[in-house]
Amino acid sequence: MSRSEAHEARNTTLREVFSNRDTAKAGATADAIVIPNRARLLALSHEVQDVPNSDGAKIHWIGGTAADKVILYFHGGGYGLPAFDGHVIFLSQCAEKLKSQGHNTRVALLEYGLTTAKKYPTQFIQATEGLRTVLSTGYRPENVIVGGDSCGGNMALALISILRHGHPDIQPLNLARPLAGLLLISAWVNFKSSSQSYALNETRDIHMKQQMHEWATDFCTEEERNNYTEPAEAPSSWFKEIPVSKILNIFGSYELFRDDIVKLGRVLKQAGANVMDVECPMQVHIDCVLDAQTGLEVGPMSTETWRWLEGVF
Numbered sequence: 543m544s545r546s547e548a549h550e551a552r553n554t555t556l557r558e559v560f561s562n563r564d565t566a567k568a569g570a571t572a573d574a575i576v577i578p579n580r581a582r583l584l585a586l587s588h589e590v591q592d593v594p595n596s597d598g599a600k601i602h603w604i605g606g607t608a609a610d611k612v613i614l615y616f617h618g619g620g621y622g623l624p625a626f627d628g629h630v631i632f633l634s635q636c637a638e639k640l641k642s643q644g645h646n647t648r649v650a651l652l653e654y655g656l657t658t659a660k661k662y663p664t665q666f667i668q669a670t671e672g673l674r675t676v677l678s679t680g681y682r683p684e685n686v687i688v689g690g691d692s693c694g695g696n697m698a699l700a701l702i703s704i705l706r707h708g709h710p711d712i713q714p715l716n717l718a719r720p721l722a723g724l725l726l727i728s729a730w731v732n733f734k735s736s737s738q739s740y741a742l743n744e745t746r747d748i749h750m751k752q753q754m755h756e757w758a759t760d761f762c763t764e765e766e767r768n769n770y771t772e773p774a775e776a777p778s779s780w781f782k783e784i785p786v787s788k789i790l791n792i793f794g795s796y797e798l799f800r801d802d803i804v805k806l807g808r809v810l811k812q813a814g815a816n817v818m819d820v821e822c823p824m825q826v827h828i829d830c831v832l833d834a835q836t837g838l839e840v841g842p843m844s845t846e847t848w849r850w851l852e853g854v855f
Contacts, residue, residue: 695729
């Protein structure tokens with residue numbers, strides 16, 4: 543049972559759309575079209591900036607240049623799909639919540655390479671260079687929130703690991719101070735499907751086990767799976783002294799990923815990280831983005847994210 547008949551109908555439709563990887567890709571619209579069009583409809587300023595040394599990544603700046611805070615965000619889509627309208631809508635809502643607390647906030651939404659053309663570790667290079675670009679514009683680390691949903695959450699966690707440990711394929715980036723926050727929404731933290739929630743939520747969530755295996759294989763090989771790509775498999779020692787002040791780890795109770803996300807939260811806490819785990823009853827994968835996309839009544843995945851954001855700075 544979903545939160546409402548309308549939510550159930552939406553979830554059923556999305557389950558059908560995502561049941562075929564190639565069909566989902568064919569029906570998607572590129573970031574270069576979706577993001578500026580939605581920003582215009584929301585009457586938000588929009589600028590595009592090339593990210594140097596990133597193999598083609600771009601930052602879509604949404605919101606005015608007078609902002610002193612920024613959300614650097616990596617959208618979900620299994621590394622194979624571009625952003626949805628719902629991403630832009632939800633992020634604009636997040637910025638408004640911060641503004642209501644006196645924090646003028648801009649969104650830096652990263653357009654990164656999809657697996658039709660780019661593989662691991664390209665996306666992690668692009669995430670790192672995206673942050674380097676944000677910092678080069680004058681934002682201090684303590685005024686930056688890094689976030690992402692689904693594979694975007696995977697990217698955000700990889701970025702934190704790169705900041706802490708470096709990476710053999712990525713130019714080092716050292717921060718003078720920790721980042722203000724890490725926002726993880728339905729983060730994809732394990733490419734395996736052995737956890738109990740995969741079986742329990744198989745008919746509830748918006749995607750299915752087989753499709754997730756396909757998306758993961760498109761992104762990296764079995765040999766390339768490591769603490770960067772599968773953070774839930776990393777030991778707690780890996781996350782000790784990570785350079786971020788506050789973490790929100792939020793997910794739906796109806797998610798395939800639920801148990802793996804819970805495990806990640808436990809590992810982060812064991813490492814001494816300041817993490818808040820929030821399980822949202824009867825909500826599915828990236829439900830806050832989907833509510834923004836469809837205009838349906840929001841649930842705790844939205845309201846708890848906004849509540850956390852209001853206390854980050």
